[in-house]
Amino acid sequence: MSNTTPAKQNFYELYRRSTVGEALTDSLDELLQNQYIDQNVYSKILTQFDKSLSEALSTGIKTKSVIKGKLHTFRFCDSVWTFIVDNAEFKSDSETTRVDRVKIVACDGNVTETPNSK
Amino acid sequence: MSVQVIYRLIIDDVIRKIKDPDMGLNLDDNVIEELQTMWEARLENSGAIPHTIGHGETSVLNPNNNNNNIINPNNNNNSSITNINSVQQYQNLQLPNPNNIPRPNESELTRNGIHPVGVRHPSEITTTAGRPTGFVPTFKEIPNNNNYYNNLTNLNPTSPISSASLRSIMNPIPQNDGVNDEEEEINVNSDKQDIDKFLLKSIKTEQNFIVQMDGNDDEDDEDFEENKDQNQDDDLLNSDLDDDDDDEDPDPVIEHYVLCQYEKVTRIKAKRKCVFKDGVMHLNGKDSLFNKANGEFIWI
Numbered sequence: 001m002s003n004t005t006p007a008k009q010n011f012y013e014l015y016r017r018s019t020v021g022e023a024l025t026d027s028l029d030e031l032l033q034n035q036y037i038d039q040n041v042y043s044k045i046l047t048q049f050d051k052s053l054s055e056a057l058s059t060g061i062k063t064k065s066v067i068k069g070k071l072h073t074f075r076f077c078d079s080v081w082t083f084i085v086d087n088a089e090f091k092s093d094s095e096t097t098r099v100d101r102v103k104i105v106a107c108d109g110n111v112t113e114t115p116n117s118k
Numbered sequence: 119m120s121v122q123v124i125y126r127l128i129i130d131d132v133i134r135k136i137k138d139p140d141m142g143l144n145l146d147d148n149v150i151e152e153l154q155t156m157w158e159a160r161l162e163n164s165g166a167i168p169h170t171i172g173h174g175e176t177s178v179l180n181p182n183n184n185n186n187n188i189i190n191p192n193n194n195n196n197s198s199i200t201n202i203n204s205v206q207q208y209q210n211l212q213l214p215n216p217n218n219i220p221r222p223n224e225s226e227l228t229r230n231g232i233h234p235v236g237v238r239h240p241s242e243i244t245t246t247a248g249r250p251t252g253f254v255p256t257f258k259e260i261p262n263n264n265n266y267y268n269n270l271t272n273l274n275p276t277s278p279i280s281s282a283s284l285r286s287i288m289n290p291i292p293q294n295d296g297v298n299d300e301e302e303e304i305n306v307n308s309d310k311q312d313i314d315k316f317l318l319k320s321i322k323t324e325q326n327f328i329v330q331m332d333g334n335d336d337e338d339d340e341d342f343e344e345n346k347d348q349n350q351d352d353d354l355l356n357s358d359l360d361d362d363d364d365d366e367d368p369d370p371v372i373e374h375y376v377l378c379q380y381e382k383v384t385r386i387k388a389k390r391k392c393v394f395k396d397g398v399m400h401l402n403g404k405d406s407l408f409n410k411a412n413g414e415f416i417w418i
Contacts, residue, residue: 015377015398018398022160023164024157028153031153031156045132045143048132053398055131056128058395058409061408063406063410065397065408065410066411066413067376068414068415069415070417071417090401092406092408099374106379106380106392106394109378109396
């Protein structure tokens with residue numbers, strides 16, 4: 001996951017792997033294949049998506065959750081934590097969800113400055 | 119706010135920013151409308167959101183598909199060859215469709231001596247693969263079948279018994295495996311005692327009547343295990359030549375996932391405590407969002 005470097009904030013491309021992100025990516029792929037858009041437009045739209053989603057998550061949601069489980073695998077590389085948790089239990093305000101195995105990918109949320117792009 | 123509302127806000131914000139001239143994309147409104155329709159349709163079809171977030175306006179590119187904007191994104195793309203259009207074109211070309219080719223009647227084929235590849239009626243299978251061939255061992259003296267059973271029940275002391283017939287007495291089951299048995303130059307008188315002596319002699323000398331041509335020689339029990347191990351070593355199927363597959367893929371495809379940012383990750387012995395924020399969760403096929411999350415994982 002790379003950091004985009006607009007003027008002030010970092011917006012992770014992490015969320016492109018979500019349902020809404022993949023729906024947008026697939027749609028853009030189709031338009032790109034049919035040459036309705038070019039690669040530059042493709043990248044800019046996705047960058048805008050990263051920004052819009054990050055802002056929506058930070059301002060539009062107040063939900064808190066608790067995650068518990070057995071840690072099967074953990075990895076920390078390039079400031080990205082990856083956890084694979086077995087028998088995970090997710091408790092939120094309204095409901096509890098249990099899954100046999102879940103993968104948690106977490107980027108560094110403490111970065112405030114604009115790093116140099118790789 | 120619910121997931122549906124958040125996604126609605128995200129889509130609207132992205133589309134609004136795309137339309138902004140300051141962004142410098144210079145896209146046609148038609149393309150932007152089409153992108154929004156496709157995006158919403160795919161999101162709807164994914165099933166991650168329980169309620170529709172449908173786009174009220176019809177697609178400009180496909181005014182005739184008013185009712186299909188949300189159902190299938192491919193219907194709204196007029197220019198590209200959609201799955202449905204391509205299928206219709208394919209059918210109109212009247213190319214040989216494998217589905218239309220009548221399956222030939224097997225009886226007709228067999229009458230003509232033609233058998234479909236890989237399709238054989240069980241009754242038509244004439245191969246003897248796996249079955250013992252009709253190998254008839256050749257004997258110097260072929261035993262008279264009429265006297266075969268007579269020899270078993272009534273040993274005629276007067277008639278000379280050849281080695282083949284003697285063997286047939288001791289081994290009434292005809293041998294159909296391997297090469298001919300070794301023929302021993304045994305000239306046994308028809309005396310029963312002589313036969314007993316011969317049997318005792320053969321047992322003492324551990325003489326094999328049948329030359330074993332299939333595989334390794336059978337050994338005694340003590341030697342059998344050694345040979346068994348040796349055979350296993352020689353068996354390529356169980357050799358070390360087989361590649362050992364990795365027990366676990368380092369990045370397995372997992373159905374459930376959480377995408378978020380971490381604020382703090384600490385460890386006390388085998389327990390890790392994490393503080394996450396701004397997360398998107400996909401659990402049991404449904405999306406959910408959180409602003410803050412605490413994780414407690416025990417590593418065993």
